Amino acid sequence: MRSKITASLIIVIMVTLVASIINYEGLMAEKTALVPKLGLDLRGGVRIVLEAKDTENAVATDEAIDAAVKVIDKRVNSLGVSESTVVRQGANSRRIIVELPGWEDPERAKSLIGKTALLEFKTEDGTVVVSGSQLKSARLVFSQDQASMGEPQIAFELNEAGTQAFAAATEENIGKKISIYLDSQLLMSPTVDMAIADGKGVISGGFTSAEASNYALLLSSGALPVKLTTVSEEVVGPSLGNAFVRRGVWMALAALITVIAYMLVSYRYLGIVSGIALLVYCDILMALYLVFHATLSLPAIGGAVLSIGMAVDANCIIFERIREELTSKKTVRGAIAAGFSRAFRAVLDSNVTVLVGTVCLFYFGTGTVRGFAVTLALGVLTSMFTAVFASHTLVDLMLTPGIARNSKRFLG
Numbered sequence: 001m002r003s004k005i006t007a008s009l010i011i012v013i014m015v016t017l018v019a020s021i022i023n024y025e026g027l028m029a030e031k032t033a034l035v036p037k038l039g040l041d042l043r044g045g046v047r048i049v050l051e052a053k054d055t056e057n058a059v060a061t062d063e064a065i066d067a068a069v070k071v072i073d074k075r076v077n078s079l080g081v082s083e084s085t086v087v088r089q090g091a092n093s094r095r096i097i098v099e100l101p102g103w104e105d106p107e108r109a110k111s112l113i114g115k116t117a118l119l120e121f122k123t124e125d126g127t128v129v130v131s132g133s134q135l136k137s138a139r140l141v142f143s144q145d146q147a148s149m150g151e152p153q154i155a156f157e158l159n160e161a162g163t164q165a166f167a168a169a170t171e172e173n174i175g176k177k178i179s180i181y182l183d184s185q186l187l188m189s190p191t192v193d194m195a196i197a198d199g200k201g202v203i204s205g206g207f208t209s210a211e212a213s214n215y216a217l218l219l220s221s222g223a224l225p226v227k228l229t230t231v232s233e234e235v236v237g238p239s240l241g242n243a244f245v246r247r248g249v250w251m252a253l254a255a256l257i258t259v260i261a262y263m264l265v266s267y268r269y270l271g272i273v274s275g276i277a278l279l280v281y282c283d284i285l286m287a288l289y290l291v292f293h294a295t296l297s298l299p300a301i302g303g304a305v306l307s308i309g310m311a312v313d314a315n316c317i318i319f320e321r322i323r324e325e326l327t328s329k330k331t332v333r334g335a336i337a338a339g340f341s342r343a344f345r346a347v348l349d350s351n352v353t354v355l356v357g358t359v360c361l362f363y364f365g366t367g368t369v370r371g372f373a374v375t376l377a378l379g380v381l382t383s384m385f386t387a388v389f390a391s392h393t394l395v396d397l398m399l400t401p402g403i404a405r406n407s408k409r410f411l412g
Contacts, residue, residue, distance in 0.1 A: 008393040045099065046105075047233070048109060048232070049233070051096075072086045075112055076109075117219060118131075121169070123173055124176050130162050130169065134158050138220045151204060153202045154216050163199030174192050174194065177192070260278060267315075273395050277390050297371045311386065314350070314388060317347055317350070
């Protein structure tokens with residue numbers, strides 16, 4: 001029996017120690033990959049809501065909207081925006097929510113996110129010979145020609161099909177112009193001097209560096225399959241976010257202290273065990289947030305605070321069961337063993353029902369609702385370890401012969 005308690009204690013200590021090291025690296029160390037991720041409402045940034053519209057050329061089907069989400073996600077990731085979120089507002093919604101934490105230029109964000117970016121190479125008679133779907137890559141370069149030295153340009157490379165089509169088109173149109181359009185806007189109309197067989201070229205049109213960079217980004221991420229209009233935009237300042245962080249920290253501390261005080265008053269000796277298990281719970285939960293790179297927004301912090309109360313819910317069920325076993329004239333050790341064993345099914349059922357709810361929230365919800373679901377789910381799973389395994393270990397460890405002979409310490 002004692003060897004089993006020792007082995008369980010070693011597991012609890014090791015898990016707690018590893019969690020503490022992770023938290024130190026993430027919260028205290030200056031250079032580490034384990035840094036807390038703050039959501040838009042805490043860090044500040046831009047939130048834009050787009051809506052897909054039907055046009056003569058494209059219908060906003062579910063497949064088209066899902067494809068648009070992927071294109072926008074590729075664009076914002078290419079912007080270097082960390083922790084960006086691009087999701088549909090609901091399972092069958094036409095609206096797309098884009099959140100860019102740390103972004104300070106909503107106008108540029110809108111121009112890049114909502115632009116169709118349809119690239120077309122047309123002959124003089126208007127025939128499209130190459131389109132953006134045949135583009136392999138596009139990037140910003142600076143001209144090395146003597147006449148236009150340093151001019152920002154867009155270097156492009158076509159895929160195999162595009163290379164073949166472009167080679168045939170340039171061979172057939174030597175001495176003629178092939179115009180390049182982006183969203184029906186003429187960029188340039190160069191005259192073909194020779195056939196271009198390698199599928200590479202440059203686009204110049206008097207761009208600034210920012211314009212050429214934006215065009216290259218749009219082209220490399222692909223064209224939007226549907227028309228998108230901006231429904232709303234919201235800019236959140238970082239100063240507001242800092243105030244929310246402070247309030248969230250105080251809120252979590254107040255909840256933690258209140259729960260521990262309640263457990264001490266209600267369950268005496270068992271309340272001490274519950275308080276220690278709750279501190280272990282907080283340690284492990286914060287480490288999980290860092291390891292899984294969970295984004296901490298206000299709803300996510302709300303889920304974490306709510307999970308503090310739920311973390312001791314299992315303890316309450318188990319402790320009340322121990323009280324019932326003690327009133328049936330069982331020994332303290334027997335009541336503890338029976339209480340943990342017989343209450344486990346009720347604890348498991350209650351936690352599974354919450355997990356089912358979090359899965360539904362994550363699947364049907366948007367970014368902030370998903371954050372709430374993730375933090376709550378991690379809290380429920382962690383509480384299963386601390387409230388059942390760790391608490392049982394601590395109760396057995398602290399059960400001295402003197403305490404075991406005095407069952408009133410468990411009755412509260």
